[in-house]
Amino acid sequence: MTQVRVEMPEQDSYGEIMKGYLSLMRGLGIDLHARCDVRLTELDGSDWWADLEGQRRADGVWKGRINPQDPSVLLPEYFKNGESPLRRALSGKPDSVAMAKKVHFARNTWLHFSENAGAAQLEEVAGFVKQFASMNGLPIDALATRMVRRLQRIRTGQYQPFSDVIRKWQIDNEPIVVPDAEPESGDGAEPAELTPELLTATVPAVEALDPDVIEVEAPPIERRPAIGARWTGEIPTARFxxxxxxxxxxxxxxxxxxxxxxxxxxxxxxxxxxxxxxxxxxxxxxxxxxxxxxxxxxxxxxxxLGDEPDDGLARGFLTPRYYEVSAGRIVDLDSGLALDDVVDAEVREAAQKSQKNVVDSTPEHSGLRLSTYGDLVAITDDGAIRVAVVEPAHWFPGHL
Structure with missing residues (x-):
């Protein structure tokens, strides 16, 4: 048996979130390959992976060094190829295939789009992993479920990091050292009596500098990041x-x-x-x-308040929907419906024209995400590119 450990985040900080994400995806890859290796070795023999790798290299799909435990290798192999041996080791049901696409597209979003992702974004990825693992009976289902619950508690302020609990216990239980005998005063006077007030007296706390934090000089007006990224600089006090x-x-x-x-x-x-x-x-x-x-x-x-800077990339926040370029159409992964099947008849021609422009510029099976500003982004293994700006009337009803 191989043990797989997933590091649970302790707080909503960049390091803790990335620790959780990277260990979760590593665990998924190990679990996924182990399941396929066991089942396909029984069916096709121990050379099944070597045969698959040779075929994919001959097809020009795989190049360079290939890690058999990398989910970015296994998931596309599973959902792009209906005849892949991985379809015999895992569920071939459409729901499982669609969830594998979501996990992979979410992975590409983290690599190529997200800036300082937080607990909410990791909770989404962990939820996808949980559902995919549950559909295929993968043991990492339990760890992904635990991570979702941990992140929900972090986001709502219900989780206290273990290190903070230990520190509070040490402060609350710090022993009070009382000398066995008081030295005699030079003038023969009795030493001051040790009263309860003296025992409970506290020394004013001195704020200690965090050794892991540095102060950097800030310009008078910060260079703003992309819309949707973390706010930089001081936060105004007034609220609207x-x-x-x-x-x-x-x-x-x-x-x-x-x-x-x-x-x-x-x-x-x-x-x-x-x-x-x-x-x-x-x-x-x-x-x-x-x-x-x-x-x-x-x-x-x-x-x-005024014009939004537009550098040709996506603005705003990604909506929770996932789409795919499939067979020359834009398909919603949740419903399985294509764009030109759901838009109103009076705008269908404009929607089909927009769809064709996207399909012509985007590889087959590419993941698509939509921002709150209407920017449609193709997120592939190579990066994130804005391929269209859509109007609500020309898109899936209710999605924008």
Whole structure:
């Protein structure tokens, strides 16, 4: 038996989240290859992997060094090739194949798109791994389930890191050292009596510097990251919350943001800022008109009062839907429906034209993700590329 350990994150920090993600994907690869190796060795003999690798190299699909325990190798082999031997070792049901696509597309999203992913993003990946493992009877199902629960507790503030528990116990149980005998005073006076007040007296705490943190100089106005990335610099104290008349208003002053945007753009701006559901309202930086808010307890850049910078890449937050380029069409992985089958008849021609442009520029079986700004991104093994900007009416109903 081979033991597989998945490192559970202790808090919503970059290092802890990446530790959890990398060990989870490594564990999935080990578990996945072990299942295939055992079953296919029984069916095809011990040379099954060498035969498969030779065939894929001859086809030009695999190049360089191939790790048989890499999920980025095994998952595409499983869902792209209906005749793959992995289909005989794992479930061939459409739900399992679709979930394998989600796991792989989520992996590519982490590598090529995500900036400082947090607990919510890792929870999504762990949920996909859990479902795929459950469909195929993989033991990593239990570890993925545990990770989902841990991340839910971290996001809601219910989990306390073990190191913090130990530190608190040490502070609460620190022994009070009392000398056996007091030295006699030079003048023959009795030593001061050790009263309960002296025993319970505390020394003012001195804030210790974190040895793992450095301070770097910040410019007067920070260079903003892409919309959707973590907020940089100080966070304004004022908050603007939705009002009954559709504005975003500072309750302390009564001032709203709609008057500063204009009626033509306001509905779109408000929808974009509130789409990721910022907690407690949004804030406004007067220096460059940036709008921010807490999304899943992480401060994020939501947009701007004025024009949004467009560098040709995706803006905003990725929606939870996953799509695929399949047989010349854009297919929703959850429903299995194609784009041109669900749009209204009056916009079908425009939607089909947009679909054709995407298909012509994107390899078959590529994963597609949509941002809250309508940016459609093809996320492949080579990177993330914006392939279209879509309007809600030209997309799957209710998805944007």
């Amino acid at each position: 919350v939705p009002s009954a008349i559709g504005d975003l208003v500072d309750p302390s002053t009564g001032q709203g943001l709609r008057a500063r945007v204009g009626s033509d753009e306001w509905a779109r701006k408000r929808r974009l800022w509130l789409a990721p559901r910022p907690l407690g309202g949004v804030w406004h930086d007067e220096r460059d008109d940036a709008i921010g808010g807490y999304v899943d307890n992480v401060p994020r850049l939501l947009g701007y």
